[in-house]
Amino acid sequence: MDLKLKIWRQASPTDKGKFVDYEVHNISSDASFLEMIDILNDELIAKGERPVAFDHDCREGICGMCSMFINGHPHGPEAATTTCQLHMRKFKDGETIVIEPWRAKPFPVIRDLIVDRSAFDLIIQEAGYISASTGGTPDANAIPIKKENADLAMDAAACIGCGACVAACKNASAMLFVSAKVSQFALLPQGKVEAKDRVKKMVAKMDELGFGNCTNTYACEAECPKEISITNIARMNRQFIGAKLG
Amino acid sequence: MSNKPYYSSITKKIIMSLMGLFLLTFLLVHLTLNSFLLFDKELFNEGAHFMGTNPFIQVFQWVLFAGFAIHIIYGIILQIQNWMSRPTGYKKRAFMEQSPFSKYMIYTGLLIFIFLAIHLTNFFFVKMGWVGNGIPEVGGKEDMGQLVIDLFHNGGYVTLYVVLILLMGFHLDHAFQSAFQTLGLNHKTYWGFIKGLSRVYAIVVTLGFVIIPLILHFK
Amino acid sequence: MTKIDSKIPEGPLANKWTHYKEHQKLVNPPNKSKIDIIVVGTGLAGGAAAASLGEMGFNVKVFCIQDSPRRAHSIAAQGGINAAKNYPNDGDSIYRLFYDTVKGGDYRGREANTYRLAEVSNNIIDQCVAQGVPFAREYGGYLATRSFGGAQVSRTFYARGQTGQQLLLGAYGALSKEIKRGSVELFTRREMVDLVVMKDGRARGIIVRNLFTGEIERYSAHAVLLATGGYGNLYYLSTNAMTSNGSAAWRAYKRGAYFANPCYVQIxxxxxxxxxxxxxxxxxxxxxxxxxxxxxxxxxxxxxxxxxxxxxxxxxxxxxxxxxxxxxxxxxxxxxxxxxxxxxxxxxxxxxxxxxxxxxxxxxxxxxxxxxxxxxxxxxxxxxxxxxxxxxxxxxxxxxxxxxxxxxHYVMGGLWVDYELQSNIPGLFVGGEANFSDHGANRLGASALMQGLSDGYFVLPYTMQNYLADQITVGKIPTDSPEFEAAEKEVHERIDKLLSINGTETVDSIHKRLGHIMWDHAGMARTKEGLEEGIKMIQELRQEFWTNVRVPGTKEGINIELEKALRLADFLELGELLARDALHREESAGGHFREEHQTPEGEALRNDKDFMYVAAWEYQGDDKAPKLNKEPLVYENIEVKTRNYKTA
Known part of the structure; x- marks a missing residue:
């Protein structure tokens, strides 16, 4: 396959940045999207140019490191797929592919396609956990948990923290990410003790960091590589109302 | 968090949705009243008279105006924050919104606001005697119905009215189910029903408001 | 020959760990805040240890190579985590889990460590459930288990096909809690490029490269814990993440830490x-x-x-x-x-x-x-x-x-550690896949997560404290000592050298060639001739690397090619040690298969008489062969048998 690429290049956080056109040739349709960029980078290095910087690590769709806005979609056009699991056979020969970094005020661009997502860590640090210190915990089977709730908690916990929800949302809202964590613990008896405090703190932090407001467009759910449901956002809203009223 | 009053994004959204649901209810009442015109002008006039004189409604109309104001002000605040949260946009962005009209709420909202202004100028302000020559009278009683019928004989006005009502329909299609989602009333067993109801509400209200001027125009 | 002391406590196997904990030295609460600890890596072992040490009141500095601690490669483990809970009532016990692990490891693991692993396995499940890890459950609301290779009982707990992710996020939550509380300080996008060992022989700090600014930074502490994972990417293609590497362990080796059993590689x-x-x-x-x-x-x-x-x-x-x-x-x-x-x-x-x-x-x-x-x-x-x-x-x-x-997929080899998970360098602890581990020559499925969390939550917080008990009067460790100066200078020299070569081969192309050499000569089936040839080829490739690699860019700012080159430079040395270890081990055991040592049916043939020991390699200098130290393995509680999977 031969492809034309339009890639966002920005040397540093303060650099203005611009799109640069590249061409790659003879790409196997079995190659992954990141392998295609690897090939481009090899050519750039051979030419003495600076390779395209991008985040990636596990390359099996679970670490949440990869983050590219490809042809108008976070992680590209294929549903329920991270960039690293996207393969070139999903593109047409000769196609022009536009590749941009995640865009959101709390996710500043560091270089090219790398953005700083530490805002997500700050939200989790605020209250995104159950405060159980090591040791002294009861037997794992001491509290039975309804299978349905355990399954729903797992659905929410599948979030990989990649930020595609923020990237997709026209408001750059982090509600899907935050609600997934709030939901996971709200559904488990162990998480109920701190539930009210948790939702208030995490929402306040999310607002403080400059994420936008949710307007229920549900773009996040459509683009989430792990298909996290917007019912988690509703659950967080319920939790929030409950916490504020009582 | 500082000590200054803090309204979280969710609090603001909840206020928006409660006001929105309130306005949705009002629209149904309004539509019911309008539909009287198709059957019996007198009935409509009686309804209008009741609305114009009943002390409870008199007080309540100011609550309604407040509802509009809060909904609009919060809508604008939220939108400005949302614009600010993405200072640099995308070069290419696909249409990803699953609730398609959600993308244009601020625009449809502002057009509804313009419509509201025209609407109020044409009816409410006339009735209050702030503009125009007042309501035509028949036998000592106000003939509100005639005012409406006269206006709807103006083809240009009907076109504008119908177009703006359609835009309002797009607003409503998203609004109804969105309010439920914001209030946390989303559950997998009845979410499909709410979304369906939302669409039905939007279509019925829009068609209702569109059909009435058309019938009156061509009658 | 240096005497290796594995510090196994006295007493019967089942009481060793309890006995250790009852008699270990402790640091009282006000003194804990006077102690600094460095943790490198935020996977299951590093994340859990940093969180637990922070909870205890120590000052912890934790370093990760990615942008967030949540992205460590533990996250990719799918299958599950073993524990001897015996919830299904199918006859499981701590002893049975211990036995299966030793047998699965082809009798090349240390008995006392493996027993402790099985012993604390149950605490891990309790801990994770308390943290909100959504393990799979039965309709009755109790935890579900499934069976896995190498076991006759159902003892594997799981969270769909994402068990590693869920356990890691549990540890990440605990770590985040401590970061918020201020007991743990987080450093992201940092890669350890050297270990600092003082004149008195103690590990007192690390040199890291800031992957964003390119700056070389110094950090000091009273003890250093490496939880930096395995070196599987030595083979270029592996199931490891792209940034997984062996450099932290290799740098420790070059500072004197023993490297144990590098040839045990799981495929x-x-x-x-x-x-x-x-x-x-x-x-x-x-x-x-x-x-x-x-x-x-x-x-x-x-x-x-x-x-x-x-x-x-x-x-x-x-x-x-x-x-x-x-x-x-x-x-x-x-x-x-x-x-x-x-x-x-x-x-x-x-x-x-x-x-x-x-x-x-x-x-x-x-x-x-x-x-x-x-x-x-x-x-x-x-x-x-x-x-x-x-x-x-x-x-x-x-x-x-x-x-x-x-x-x-996984390496059983790694830095040599004693019962306390301390290397032969005092103050240098190693956890998770980075140590030579409790799995012997082969690891059973669903045991890696168990070991990572066992080390992190339940072993290191105790044993490190035992070491730190007499360190409370030491005071802050300065970072301007000659040892820090020298270590940082060496790092700069290495980087300058790499950037100045300006050859024609990309880092990846040399790495791919190294991978082919390793796979063909030190992969699934090894021979004496193949290994000898492989060693020669690695040496030649290393020579080529240092004369013909092309590393573009500068020291400053993000330079991914430079990062890769630094890792590859270490892999090119580690690969040779792996091959040497494989060459010296004249037997087949677990992940190490020598074609010369097989039964007529083609099965692995151990040589218990000559090779029932841990091979702990000691660095002697770049141009000298490493020295082999042997830690004999003694099995007092298990009868050593030949693994047999032909008949039931």
């Missing part, structure tokens, strides 16, 4: 095969697929060739022309033989010319299982995996057999 039989030269990474398919899938290759070479040329499709091969070679060779265990056995059998068939796909693949067929159980049941069991396979390969495994091939 996982069910990976998606290599499809092209540009390939960057291999993807693992869960071992659970072997429960229902049947592995085969064509019986006739010409059929295999026609499949490779895409002239016929796999389903067109009639039943009588298929060779279900695992079922043929191992009637009792069939497709469920341990990982090393299944991997070698696949290689044997492919080397003999029966491979499919590119020639390096075998079929894993679900046709019979679908016919027997129905497509829905198979979909419910493996739907996610089938989807993943289809996404990568573009073949529908419901319609045509999957293709699989073994790939590097």
């Amino acid at each position: 996982h039989p069910t990976c998606i095969p290599v499809h092209g030269d540009y390939q960057s990474k291999l993807t693992l398919m869960s071992e659970s697929l072997r429960n229902d899938g049947r592995i085969w290759v064509p019986k006739k070479k010409e059929d295999a060739e026609r499949i490779r040329n895409k002239e016929i499709r796999p389903r067109e091969i009639p039943e009588e022309d298929r060779d279900y070679y695992l079922e043929r060779r191992y009637p009792a265990f069939g497709n469920l033989v341990p990982r090393d056995v299944a991997s070698r059998a696949a290689k044997e068939r492919c080397d003999a010319g029966y491979g499919v796909g590119t020639g390096k693949a075998v079929f894993l067929d679900f046709k019979d299982a679908i016919a027997r159980l129905g497509k829905d049941v198979i979909k419910a069991r493996y739907g996610n995996l089938f989807d993943m396979y289809e996404r990568i390969v573009d073949d529908d495994p419901y319609e045509t057999p999957m293709m699989i091939y073994p790939a590097i």
Whole structure:
């Protein structure tokens, strides 16, 4: 396959940045999207140019490191797929592919396609956990948990923290990410003790960091590589109302 | 968090949705009243008279105006924050919104606001005697119905009215189910029903408001 | 020869750990805040240890290579975590888990460590449930378990196919809690490039490279914990993440820490095969697929060739022309033989010319299982995996057999540690895959997560405290001592040298060649000649690297090529040590298979008389051969047997 690429290049956080056109040739349709960029980078290095910087690590769709806005979609056009699991056979020969970094005020661009997502860590640090210190915990089977709730908690916990929800949302809202964590613990008896405090703190932090407001467009759910449901956002809203009223 | 009053994004959204649901209810009442015109002008006039004189409604109309104001002000605040949260946009962005009209709420909202202004100028302000020559009278009683019928004989006005009502329909299609989602009333067993109801509400209200001027125009 | 002291406590096996904890030295609460600890790595071992040490009141500095602690490669583990809970009432016990682990490791692990691992396994499950890890549950609300290779009981707890992710996020939550509380300070996008050892022999700090600014930074502490994972990426293609590397461990080795059993490398039989030269990474398919899938290759070479040329499709091969070679060779265990056995059998068939796909693949067929159980049941069991396979390969495994091939997955070797998980350098502790571990020569499925969390939550917080008890009067460790100066200077020199070569070969192209050498000469099946040749080739490649590599860019700012070059420089040395270890170990055991040492049927043949020891290699200088130290393995509680998977 031969492809034309339009890639966002920005040397540093303060650099203005611009799109640069590249061409790659003879790409196997079995190659992954990141392998295609690897090939481009090899050519750039051979030419003495600076390779395209991008985040990636596990390359099996679970670490949440990869983050590219490809042809108008976070992680590209294929549903329920991270960039690293996207393969070139999903593109047409000769196609022009536009590749941009995640865009959101709390996710500043560091270089090219790398953005700083530490805002997500700050939200989790605020209250995104159950405060159980090591040791002294009861037997794992001491509290039975309804299978349905355990399954729903797992659905929410599948979030990989990649930020595609923020990237997709026209408001750059982090509600899907935050609600997934709030939901996971709200559904488990162990998480109920701190539930009210948790939702208030995490929402306040999310607002403080400059994420936008949710307007229920549900773009996040459509683009989430792990298909996290917007019912988690509703659950967080319920939790929030409950916490504020009582 | 500082000590200054803090309204979280969710609090603001909840206020928006409660006001929105309130306005949705009002629209149904309004539509019911309008539909009287198709059957019996007198009935409509009686309804209008009741609305114009009943002390409870008199007080309540100011609550309604407040509802509009809060909904609009919060809508604008939220939108400005949302614009600010993405200072640099995308070069290419696909249409990803699953609730398609959600993308244009601020625009449809502002057009509804313009419509509201025209609407109020044409009816409410006339009735209050702030503009125009007042309501035509028949036998000592106000003939509100005639005012409406006269206006709807103006083809240009009907076109504008119908177009703006359609835009309002797009607003409503998203609004109804969105309010439920914001209030946390989303559950997998009845979410499909709410979304369906939302669409039905939007279509019925829009068609209702569109059909009435058309019938009156061509009658 | 240096005497290796593994510091195993006295007393009967079952009481050793309790006895240790009851008699260890403690640091009282106000003094804990006077103690600094460095933790490198935020996977299961590092994340859990940093969180637990922070909770205790120590000042912890934790470093990760990614942008967030949540992205450590522990996250990619799929299958599950073992524990001796005996919830299904099927006769499990701590002893049985201990026994299975030692046997699975081909009797090359340390008894006391492995017993402790089994002992604390139950606490791990309790801890994780309390943290909100959404383990799979039965309808009654109690925890579900499943069985895994190498065990006769159902003791594996799991969270769908994402157990590693959920356990890591649990540890990440605990770590985040401590970061918020201020007891743990987080440093992201930092890579350790050297260990600082003081004149008195104690490890007191690290040198890191800030991957954003390129700055070289110094950090000091009273003790250093390395939890930096394994060195599987030495083979270039592996199931490890792209940034997984062996440099932290290798730098510690060059500062005097022993490197133990580097040749024990686990090759996982069910990976998606290599499809092209540009390939960057291999993807693992869960071992659970072997429960229902049947592995085969064509019986006739010409059929295999026609499949490779895409002239016929796999389903067109009639039943009588298929060779279900695992079922043929191992009637009792069939497709469920341990990982090393299944991997070698696949290689044997492919080397003999029966491979499919590119020639390096075998079929894993679900046709019979679908016919027997129905497509829905198979979909419910493996739907996610089938989807993943289809996404990568573009073949529908419901319609045509999957293709699989073994790939590097995990390393049992690593830095040598004693019972306290302390290396021979005082103050340097090593946890998780980075240490030479409790798995002997081969690790059983669902045991890696168990070891990482055992080390992190329940072992290191105790043993490190024991070491730190007499450090409370030391005071802050300054970072301007000559040792820090020298270490930082060496790092700068190394980087300057790499940037100045300006040759013609990219880092990746040399890494790929190293990978081929390792795979061909020190991979699944090794020979004396092959290893000797491999060592020579590695030496030549290392020479070429240092004279002809091209590392563009500058020291400052992000320079990914420089990062990769630094890691590769260490792999080029580590690879040689691995091959030397494999060459010296004249036996076959677990993940180490020497063709000279096999039974007439082609099974691994151990040499317990001469090789029942841990090989702990000691650095002697770049131009000198490393010194071999031996830690004898003594089995007092287990009868040493030959592994047998042919008969029940």
